[in-house]
Each structure stands twice: as C-alpha cells, then as structure tokens.
Amino acid sequence: MxxxxxxxxxxxxxxxxxxxxxxxxxxxxxxxEIDKEIAHYQETLNTICQELVNRQKxxxxxxxxxxxxxxxxxxxxxxxxxYTNNLSTAYEKLKLDKNIYCLSHYQNNDLKQNNQILxxxxxxxxxxxxxxxxxxxxxxxxxxxxxxxxxSYQYYxxxxxxxxxxxxxxxxxxxxxxxxxxxxxxxxxxxxxEFEKYIKKTNQTLLSHFKQGExxxxxxxxxLRHKLEQVKLEDKNNLLYxxxxxxxxxxxxxxxxxxxxxxxxxxxxxNQQSLEEVYQDTLKLLHSLQEYQNYTKYDSFIQKMKxxxxxxxxxxVIAKHxxxxxxxxxKLWKLNKKSxxxxxxxxxxxxxxxxxxxxxxxxxxxxxxxQVMFQTVLKENIRDNSTIFKALLLLSQYYCFVADLCREQNxxxxxxxxxxxxLELTSFVLNPDNTMINNMTILEDVNLxxxxxANYQLLGIQITKDMLEGNQLDLCMSDLKKILVYxxxxxxxxxxxxxxxxxxxxxxxxxx
Amino acid sequence: xxxxxxxxxxLIECYxxxxxxxxxxxxxxxxxxxxxxxxxx
Numbered sequence: 001m002x003x004x005x006x007x008x009x010x011x012x013x014x015x016x017x018x019x020x021x022x023x024x025x026x027x028x029x030x031x032x033e034i035d036k037e038i039a040h041y042q043e044t045l046n047t048i049c050q051e052l053v054n055r056q057k058x059x060x061x062x063x064x065x066x067x068x069x070x071x072x073x074x075x076x077x078x079x080x081x082x083y084t085n086n087l088s089t090a091y092e093k094l095k096l097d098k099n100i101y102c103l104s105h106y107q108n109n110d111l112k113q114n115n116q117i118l119x120x121x122x123x124x125x126x127x128x129x130x131x132x133x134x135x136x137x138x139x140x141x142x143x144x145x146x147x148x149x150x151x152s153y154q155y156y157x158x159x160x161x162x163x164x165x166x167x168x169x170x171x172x173x174x175x176x177x178x179x180x181x182x183x184x185x186x187x188x189x190x191x192x193x194e195f196e197k198y199i200k201k202t203n204q205t206l207l208s209h210f211k212q213g214e215x216x217x218x219x220x221x222x223x224l225r226h227k228l229e230q231v232k233l234e235d236k237n238n239l240l241y242x243x244x245x246x247x248x249x250x251x252x253x254x255x256x257x258x259x260x261x262x263x264x265x266x267x268x269x270x271n272q273q274s275l276e277e278v279y280q281d282t283l284k285l286l287h288s289l290q291e292y293q294n295y296t297k298y299d300s301f302i303q304k305m306k307x308x309x310x311x312x313x314x315x316x317v318i319a320k321h322x323x324x325x326x327x328x329x330x331k332l333w334k335l336n337k338k339s340x341x342x343x344x345x346x347x348x349x350x351x352x353x354x355x356x357x358x359x360x361x362x363x364x365x366x367x368x369x370x371q372v373m374f375q376t377v378l379k380e381n382i383r384d385n386s387t388i389f390k391a392l393l394l395l396s397q398y399y400c401f402v403a404d405l406c407r408e409q410n411x412x413x414x415x416x417x418x419x420x421x422x423l424e425l426t427s428f429v430l431n432p433d434n435t436m437i438n439n440m441t442i443l444e445d446v447n448l449x450x451x452x453x454a455n456y457q458l459l460g461i462q463i464t465k466d467m468l469e470g471n472q473l474d475l476c477m478s479d480l481k482k483i484l485v486y487x488x489x490x491x492x493x494x495x496x497x498x499x500x501x502x503x504x505x506x507x508x509x510x511x512x
Numbered sequence: 513x514x515x516x517x518x519x520x521x522x523l524i525e526c527y528x529x530x531x532x533x534x535x536x537x538x539x540x541x542x543x544x545x546x547x548x549x550x551x552x553x
Binding site: 006031037508 | 524529
C-alpha cells in the first residue's frame with residue numbers, strides 16, 4: 001500500500017508541475033484541480049485514520065485492574081489474625097486503644113471528630129452486648145450532662161443544639177473531654193471480662209472454619225499474597241495499560257537497553273542462564289530488597305524496641321498503677337456524691353478543687369501506664385531468641401505505640417498518615433516473602449546490607465553496597481521491575497513493535 | 513482501498529506520507545491563490 005501511495009503521489013506531483021499557472025484562467029484551472037486532489041487525499045487520510053482508530057480502540061478502552069477482591073480478603077484475614085493472636089487483649093483487638101488514643105489527643109480534633117470517636121466506642125460496647133447510657137458516665141456532673149445530650153443526638157452528631165450544649169458545659173468544665181476519656185477507660189475496665197468473652201467467642205467462630213486454627217489463617221494469608229503478586233505480574237491488561245499511560249516506556253525494553261540491564265545483575269545471562277531463571281532470581285532479589293528497604297524504613301522502631309527490651313522495668317508496675325486508680329476512683333465517687341455543685345447554679349462548688357485534683361491524679365496514673373504498657377507487653381512476649389518478626393508483629397498490634405513512634409519522628413503527623421504507616425507496617429510484617437527478619441533475633445546486631453550482598457553473591461548475582469544506599473536502592477528495584485516486565489512481554493508474546501505502533505497512533509490522535 | 517490487511521506500522525507510514533503530501537498541496541494552493549489575488553489587485 002505504501003508503495004502504491006508513493007507512486008500515486010509522484011504521479012500527482014508530476015501532473016501539478018506540468019500544469020501552467022501563467023495567467024488568471026490557468027491559475028483558476030490549477031486551483032480547481034488542486035482542490036480535487038486535496039479532497040481525494042483527504043479521503044485517503046480519513047480512511048487510514050479510521051482504520052488506525054479502530055486498531056487503537058482495544059488499547060484506549062483498557063482500564064486498570066484494581067484487585068479489590070484480593071485486597072478485601074487480605075484485609076479480612078489480617079483482621080482475623082489480629083483477633084486470634086495472643087499478643088494483645090480485647091482492648092487492642094477491638095481498637096478501643098486507638099479510639100482512646102485519638103480522644104486523649106483531643107486538642108488535635110474538632111468537636112465533630114471527638115463525637116465520632118465517642119460514638120465509635122459506644123457502638124463497640126453495644127457490639128459486645130453492653131448498651132451504655134448517660135448514667136454510666138459519672139466522672140463529673142458535667143460529663144453526665146453532656147452524655148445525656150449526646151445520647152439524645154447520637155444519630156445527629158452535627159446538630160447545632162449538641163454543639164451549644166458542649167460549648168456551655170466546656171466553659172464550666174474545660175477538662176470535660178479528658179474526663180470522658182477517663183470515664184471510657186473506667187467503663188472498659190469494669191466490663192473487661194465481657195470484652196474478652198466476646199473476643200473468645202468471635203475467635204471460635206472465626207477458627208471453626210479451619211481445621212488447624214490460626215496456622216490455616218496464616219497459610220491462607222500467605223497463599224493469597226503470593227497469588228496476588230502472581231496475578232499482578234501476569235496481568236496482560238495492566239501490562240498494556242501501563243504502556244498506554246506511559247507508566248512503562250517502550251524504549252526501556254528495546255534489546256539494546258534491556259540486555260545490558262539484565263547483564264548488570266546477572267553476568268551469566270544469556271549464555272549460562274535462561275530468561276526464565278533470571279526471572280525467578282529477579283523475583284527473589286526484589287523480595288529481599290523490599291524487605292531490606294522496609295527494615296531500613298522501620299529501623300528506628302526496631303531500635304526503640306531493642307532499647308525497651310534491654311531496659312529494666314519495675315515489677316508489677318501496671319498492677320500498682322491500676323490499684324491506685326481504683327482507690328482514686330472510689331474517692332472520686334464519694335466526692336461526687338457529696339458535691340452540691342449544679343451547673344445551673346452560679347455558686348462554685350467548694351469540692352470542685354478536690355474533685356479536679358483527684359481527676360488529675362487518675363490522669364497521671366493512666367499516663368504512666370501508657371508509658372510502660374508496651375515495654376511490659378514486650379517483656380512478657382519477647383525472649384532473647386525472639387525474632388525481629390515477632391517484635392514487629394507485636395508492635396503492629398499496638399496502635400498507640402506505633403502512633404507515639406510516628407509522633408516522635410514528626411509531631412505534625414495526622415491520624416490518616418499514622419493509619420497508613422500502621423497499615424504498611426502490618427503488611428510488611430505479614431509478608432510471606434520475608435526471610436531476614438524471620439531469622440534475626442532481637443538482640444542481634446546484624447549488618448543487613450552485608451547479609452543481602454553475601455547471599456546474592458553466592459547465587460552469582462551482582463549486588464554492591466552502593467546499590468543498596470538511598471536513591472540507588474530505588475533505582476536498583478526499578479531495574480529489577482523492568483526485568484520482570486520484559487519477561488512478561490516475552491512470555492505473553494507482546495511485541496515491542498506493536499507497542500511502538502500503539503504509541504505512534506496515540507501521538508497522531510493527540511495531534512488531530 | 514483495502515486498509516484492513518495492511519500492517520499497522522505500514523499504515524502509520526502511509527498516514528504520514530499522505531499527511532505530508534496534503535500539506536504540500538495546501539501550500540501550493542495558497543501560493544497560487546495569493547498570486548491570483550495580487551494579479552486582481
């Protein structure tokens with residue numbers, strides 16, 4: 001076709017060169033002829049263009065697969081694993097710890113957020129079979145009054161009336177949110193055994209689907225993560241979609257680019273190593289580098305845990321604080337009974353300073369508990385031969401400690417950012433392809449980069465210390481991902497020519 | 513014209529050749545139109 005078009009054009013050019021334009025009449029005739037020729041070639045162009053559009057349609061209609069079903073299933077399994085493990089209590093498993101943490105940082109929240117946190121906790125109690133009422137909130141009279149209104153407006157938390165009630169009471173009792181938080185903590189402790197029973201029952205139901213209990217859950221989780229990785233790698237739709245959207249560039253996969261890239265890491269390719277073998281080793285290496293990168297990312301968390309594990313901790317420290325809290329709360333109930341204070345009266349209650357002091361003391365006790373809670377849990381669950389995996393798994397069950405560690409690094413961090421870090425940490429810990437953290441103990445001081453280099457040098461893969469540093473590591477991982485993509489292109493018989501053509505048509509369409 | 517059987521890479525080349533020739537024709541047309549208008553004036 002190209003040859004025919006070229007010949008036709010050549011002929012057409014000759015005709016127009018021979019047409020005279022020496023006078024008006026000839027010029028007019030020339031214009032009539034050239035208009036006919038333009039119309040003819042425009043029609044040819046339209047026909048070609050339509051065919052190119054037709055061929056481009058399958059690419060243009062591609063949408064990215066999101067794998068939501070896998071993500072949902074993994075989320076459910078992660079949740080089930082956090083329920084069934086024996087590393088945390090119902091307080092953490094049901095996320096009361098997280099809600100209390102958010103409420104205790106109420107300065108960062110607006111009233112609507114605080115009310116939502118409160119509602120979530122009340123709903124959790126309801127779920128466990130404990131329907132809370134305003135009479136359960138007895139820390140102060142202001143707390144009881146606010147909760148009275150809160151329960152009336154619990155389905156209308158945006159209500160201006162509720163806001164007004166809060167404002168009125170807040171001026172009389174600026175510590176009201178703290179008091180609600182302490183009251184919530186008290187209610188959890190009062191109903192702790194019911195919460196534990198609820199978790200036990202839920203776990204029985206969860207594990208009844210599995211013959212081998214928690215082990216099956218872990219196996220299912222690992223299977224699903226591997227399956228998801230494989231499905232993603234082999235997804236032809238997304239592979240093409242990423243070329244259409246320029247996430248992948250066709251030029252990167254040309255032989256003169258990809259062959260030297262493979263040989264940079266795999267010197268035996270292609271003479272002594274097939275592309276299939278390179279692919280398998282690339283996957284292994286990429287997993288190791290991802291693990292190394294994550295380890296580096298959470299290194300400050302790991303170091304903090306190591307420090308806490310080594311440090312001495314007073315015996316039964318939490319029990320001592322809890323005993324003190326019980327005594328202080330008894331005192332508070334007595335004072336509240338005696339108190340003549342009414343929010344409607346202008347007269348200041350003479351017991352108010354004493355009540356405030358007791359509340360302050362209770363708050364201090366809880367603050368001290370919060371400070372030693374994770375260290376206590378760490379010392380209860382970790383031994384000298386426990387692995388970094390176990391320590392990180394433990395950490396992932398304790399939102400408050402993760403949040404504190406995040407805040408140590410960035411005091412302006414938002415709850416959403418903490419949630420994201422927590423989610424990523426959990427995903428890292430549960431990654432079935434981790435090998436190093438599953439074998440390093442909490443007391444070991446291993447140079448992980450040396451470990452990675454030595455291991456892969458044994459397999460004949462060239463990895464240097466420089467490649468594992470900073471941006472070089474990202475670059476190295478990006479190289480390895482290119483090798484994986486190249487393998488899939490070969491395996492799925494997607495020619496670079498077809499991709500180049502697709503990109504050219506894309507450019508033509510953009511210019512039109 | 514039976515474009516369906518033509519390879520995509522060849523079709524793209526054809527598109528570019530025809531597009532270039534159309535541009536050439538348009539230029540020539542403009543030149544003659546200009547001459548015609550100048551002559552009239």
